[in-house]
Amino acid sequence: MVTLRVNGEDRQADVPPDMPLLWVLRDVIGLTGTKFGCGIAQCGACTVHIDGQPIRSCQMPVSAVGNRAVTTIEAIGLTPEGAKVQQAWLAVDVVQCGYCQSGQIMSAAALLARTPNPTDRDIDTAMAGNICRCGTYVRIREAIKQAATGQPQGLQVVVDGSAA
Amino acid sequence: MKRFLVVVVLLLVIGTVAYFVLNRKDPAAGTSPLIVGAPTNADPVARGEYLARAADCIACHTVPETGKPFAGGLPFKLPFGTIYSSNITADVETGIGAWSDDDFVRAVREGVRKDGKHLYPAFPYTAYTQLSRADVLAIKAYLFTLPKVRQPERPNDLGFPFNQRWAMGFWNAAFFRSQRFENDPSRTPQWNAGAYLAGPLGHCAECHTPRNLGFGLKHSQALAGAELQGWRAWNITSNETHGIGKWSDEALTQYLRTGHADGHASAMGPMGEAVAHSLQFLKPEDTAALVTWLRTVPAREGTDPVVVDPAPKAVVASNAAAPGGDVDGENADGKRLFEGACASCHQWNGVGQQTPYAGLAGTRGVNDPKGANVTQAILHGVTMRIGDTDVYMPAFGHGYSDPEVAALANFVIGHFGGKQGEVTAADVAKRRDL
Amino acid sequence: MKTRTPPGAEVDSGRRAAMKLAGGGLAVAFLWTAGLGPAVAQMNPRRQPTDEAAAAADGNPPFAPNAFIRIDADGSVRLVMPSAEMGQAIYTGISMMLAEELGVGLDQIKVEHSIPSDALYGIALLGGGQITGGSTSTRGQWQSLREAGAVAREMLIAAAAAQWHVDPASCSVSRATITHVPSGRTLGFGAVAEAAGKLPQPAKVTLKDPKDFTVIGKPLRRVDSPDKVNGGTQFGIDVKVPGMKYAAVRTSPELAGTLGSVDDTKARAMAGVVDVIKLDNAVAVVGEHYWAAYRGLEALDIEWRHGVNEHLDTATLIAALQESSRNGPALIGRKPKGEAAAGGKAVEMTFVTPMLAHAPMEPLNATVHVTPGKCEIWTGTQVPTRAQKEAARICGIPLEAVTVNNQYLGGGFGRRLETDQVEQAVAFAKQVSYPLKVIWSREEDIRHDRVRPLYFDRISATLGDDGKPTSWKHRITSGTVLGRWLPAAMGKDGMDSDAIESAADLPYDMDNVLVEWVRHEMPPGLVVGWWRGVGPTHNLFIVESFIDHLAQTAGKDPLAYRRSLMKAGSRPLGVLNLAAEKIGWGSQPLPARVGRGIAVASPFGSHVCAIVEVEVTAQGEVRLRRAVVAVDVGIAINPSSVQAQVQGGLLFGLSAALFNGITLKDGMIEQSNFHNYRSLRINETPAIEVFTVNSSESPGGLGEVGTAIAAPALANAIFAATSVRLTELPVTRTSLAASAEALKHVADNGTGKGDVA
Ligand code: FES
Ligand code: FES
Secondary structure: OEEEEEOOEEEEEOOOOOOEHHHHHHHHHOOOOOOOOOOOOOOOOOEEEEOOEEEEOOOOEHHHOOOOEEEOOOOHHHOHHHHHHHHHHHHOOOOOOOOOHHHHHHHHHHHHHHOOOOOHHHHHHHHOOOOOOOOOHHHHHHHHHHHHHOOOOOOOOEOOOOOO | OHHHHHHHHHHHHHOHHHHHHHOOOOOOOOOOOOOOOOOOOOOHHHHHHHHHHHOOHHHHHOOHHHOOOOOOOOEEEEOOEEEEOOOOOOOOOOOOOOOOHHHHHHHHHHOEOOOOOEOOOOOOHHHHOOOOHHHHHHHHHHHOOOOOOOOOOOOOEEOOOOOOHHHHHHHHHHHOOOOOOOOOOOOOHHHHHHHHHHHHHOOOHHHHOOEOOOOOEOHHHOOOOEEEOOEEEOOOOOOOOOOOOOOOHHHHHHHHHHOEEOOOEEOOHHHHHHHHHOHHHOOHHHHHHHHHHHOOOOOOOOOOOOOOOOOOHHHHHOOOOOOOOOOOOOOHHHHHHHHHHHHHHHOOOOOOOOOHHHOOOOOOHHHOOOOHHHHHHHHHOEEEEEOOEEEEEOOOOOOOOHHHHHHHHHHHHHHHHOOOOOOOHHHHHHHHOO | OOOOOOOOOEOOHHHHHHHHHHOOOOHHHHHHHHHHOOOOOOOOOOOOOOHHHHHHHOOOOOEOOOOOEEEOOOOOEEEEEOOOOOOOOHHHHHHHHHHHHHOOOHHHEEEEEOOOOHHHHOEHHHOOEOOOOOOOHHHHHHHHHHHHHHHHHHHHHHHHHHHHOOOHHHEEEEOOEEEEOOOOEEEEHHHHHHHHHOOOOOOOOOOOOHHHOOOOOOOEOOOOHHHHOOOOOOEHHHOOOOOOEEEEEEEOOEOOOEEEEEEOHHHHOOOOEEEEEEOOOEEEEEEOOHHHHHHHHHOOEEEEEOOOOOOOOHHHHHHHHHHHHHHOOEEEEEEOOOOOOOOOEEEEEEEEEOEEOOOOOOOOEEEEEEEOOEEEEEEOOOOHHHHHHHHHHHHOOOHHHEEEEEOEOOOOOOHHHOOHHHHHHHHHHOOOOOOEEEEOOHHHHHHOOOEEOOEEEEEEEEEOOOOOEEEEEEEEEEOOOHHHHOHHHOOOOOOOHHHHOOOOOOOOOOOOEEEEEEEOOOOOOOOEOOOOOHHHHHHHHHHHHHHHHHHHHOOOOHHHHHHHHOOOOOHHHHHHHHHHHHHOOOOOOOOOOEEEEEEEEOHHHOEEEEEEEEEEOOOOOEEEEEEEEEEEOOOOOOHHHHHHHHHHHHHHHHHHHHHOOEOEEOOEEOOOOOOOOOOOOHHHOOEEEEEEOOOOOOOOOOOOHHHHHHHHHHHHHHHHHHOOOOOEOOOOHHHHOOOHHHHHOOEOOOOOOOOEO
16 A cells, blocks of 8 residues: 555555555546556656646656655646746647647646756756657747747737637 | 687596596585575475575576466577576476486586586586585475476577587586585674575676686675676675675665665666575575675675765756756757656656656666666666566567667666766667677 | 649549649549539538438528528537538538528537438539548538538528518518517527428528638637547447447457457456357457457467468569569549750659558447348448448448448548448357447557558659659659549549649649559559558658758758749748748758758648757657748638648658558568557657648648648758658658768767767
């Protein structure tokens, strides 16, 4: 039985110690926002934060988490960076299929937490571990800049869809 | 290669007398020191199993994907051709089922098969010769309890003159001496156990000692590091700069038991196999014996010494998630590749996350400007099972080009070793075939 | 829609009629059958007999005028999506078409997945099936969905007008509210839903004049965005069903190999392992969670049996294709007109284009619960009715006994036009009593992909004195996807029009064009499938590389040469000029080993030109520097989606061209995961600018346009940078090294020139 601190709550799970955090989150705790893409730390779809650091939960044995705080996409909006990132993601409408986006947002939020004003190069470096098969990279760059600066970047989508 | 031929020819000239003198067998049965995991009073099959593990028979006698343990067929690519390991299951036709005790003992200790033909010293009879008869037969007893696998021997792929097995007699005359292990009464029993585990059983020297022109071990450089099958086996003498003299006992123990020592090394390639198949199964007392013995290996510098930079500029300037300290624009391609495919496990400060095995800082691999093991790891990846855990790194060779692998290796050397990497695309191309 | 078949091109009349209607693309083939064959099902804006079941499944809302619109008593507007959402923003596009005519804001609606039904949601362009593919969704529904919105609007107005006793013509609708203009009285949709539901359906409705559009044409936020940024969207892999167990599966790694014996002793002893179940060619371990199942699978001792492909490898396949190309019977896709002029300079090239995996970000999966006489499925699929049909077949139950709950797709790219993962999951689930979620590992997903076909092309031309081609011959040799997937859509002569798409219909004005296709059967088990961009992705690489080569042979600038072959005022010329202007073609000299490549075409009823700029290092590494794409998609329903689809599509194509090829050894696919089947990353992605031609033409296809145009633009850019003409993909990068010597040096591959240190 392991005890995990996930999104501010203590969760118990009766699982083998080598079980990756990803599957504990998805199949045992029931938080399916964190995604499985490759299982070998190559795609970043499974990114969560442990004590604020982005990690690949598909490769992280649950026993190695200890009492550190796990934050997933479901709760990242409660952090200031997470909220800014999500808003910017909507403002430039980054998502396509959306499957990689939990991981993208987790990586982006971690980037802004440590580098509030990232350069283009910082963005590429921090986000290079997250694959998007739909190819949303151009807008990811725009959204991170918008989240950092608060200034509109790229094509701003109309939010409410109302008629003029 | 030519020089090796010269050696062969020279040996011919020295003549048959010398041949027979030098090829004589040590008739002694021999004794072994106390190995905690295999006490002499234990059931021979159980002992044999432990000894077979300690001698790492399975690594060479099994093709991993086939799920046929000890059935042989694993290729060994040597500079002069490819040879394949033999089937050592008890199958009568294709294995060693029809071998008598004497046949088996002769093969293991003298390198001569049941049919009288010589084995190639890729099979380390040069080390096993020191085993006691009782230990060899315990191994046989164990092997004979395993499922018999019918798998015919794969013919070796060797050109003349290397395909002439009889010629190995000359090689033996020059480089091999049949002899048994002798207890050193001036040392503790623990040290002697370590010596037996490292020598006759574990045959560390086969990889860690450089070889001379005739492919015999260069005893003057014993355990000072060598390269084989593209991988560097590091200096494991007590030299403080180039060897393991500065490692703590705990670090050595951790490494031998798990294949990883924080801040020093993670096993991969052939050493990874040694840990996965053999060393992790030793009883803690036996690991301790190995450590005791290793501590007494005389310090040697070795031929291609590597100096670990304990605090390279870039590692110091980086944190886990963000790089620092790299010269802007230098090897931008290597850095780009690292940030995409590597950083999420290895991290920019080289500590490694998700698994400690991903720690790069402080390892000799990243401090080797030629990047042998770094390049090997990138190309071929790492797969080993330690305890319940799979230690895994993907093999990037297939998806990445030679210049990319070279750029990446040089970046890793520069960033984590603080050295100018020297890996070229042409080197990488060669390594793909190793 | 306009045809882009050059005047006078000899395409058989059925096919040509189809092109006129569909504007080309994958749809050509299907429409051709649809036009000539028996009537096919297709979406109807008015209520159908079968609607009853669909509405019932939606909780019998008071107003359900057709298969797409549900209005509840509380006024909520629910829109039912006939297509599958896999990232292409079709839920948004459909919602916009419906909302425009219905008179609601996009923020006022909720979208719902539809039940499987060809009768209600069939696409005529695709033979009447409920299929999302071939960039047909917008093209195929543009008319009927707006009409569906208008039908609902008129009925709601009629109900309100009746309540007020006023002339319906004096009422207007906006933001889900009906206003009686003269009096200013208003009623919400909810207030009249019940009454509207009882009214007869209007026989005729009037669609809005495009100049009055208030929704269409605006860059609106996707309807599925909010949940996709907080982890709330449920994909197939996220489905939770009470009592569900998880299965990890392994299918014979050798294509068409079978399962021999399995020793499951170790697996069954493992904690969390529930069961081990088998099929002819696969084995699955069932666990309390996926990890238990996965570890159990690893612990199995499996013996596979060889099948026919034991010795199959890629080189053998290519050789076989070449042989068929030489000797196989060729079908004619386009006949030359008249006699070619004698003499001229002959130019010939051959090309090999590799097999490709889709690798959608969400690995394949399906959750299935089989109970006596029933089967319920949860999965993300582009073909819900096909999934239903296959499940019914496997379970031996009637179609109606199979429920398919479609989900959001974590990427499709054509992979989810297949039902193999659903079929396998049903076959496994049949053996157990509980709901079973079968997840393919990434390795299974790639090793058992239904790959894009391998192609061998021979193309030649004769150049006249002016450097322009006086004749053009193109012979394509490949397996056929269409022939398996929708055999009825094959031409009378056996022609696969997907195989020649964008090869027979060129944007260039040439008379003497011969395009042929040789059908080459792939070995059993090597199943070829649709891959984003389908036929055009392959053909455009050949055609646009060859045109570039002809320009070079003729000593002409690639832009000028293309212009000289295009009709003045044509739409493809429009996008060519726009892209060239935006990138500043020829305006300043480029640094050494930097080059720009053009590709232009008219796939999927749209028109596109991409110009890619690359730098190739001395050691042959390709760095993407910049890309400019101009598109003419007719009316851009959502300019935001147009930009996103073109960017994403282009990157998908560039990624494949740079890195990807599926290869076979011993009958097995060699690639397995993203380390050896690479995907372009953000730090390898150039800036991409997308420009749209303003147009009032009906919308063309969009989802695959960027992908189809990517490879030739890249290859032509590499040629411009290195003078190496690529005739194989993926880019063989060592062949681009400045010299063999360069590879022997440690590269100073820093910022600039990629010089050798
Ligand atoms: S699933 Fe963890 S990195 Fe891909
Ligand atoms: S949005 Fe589909 S994979 Fe990124």
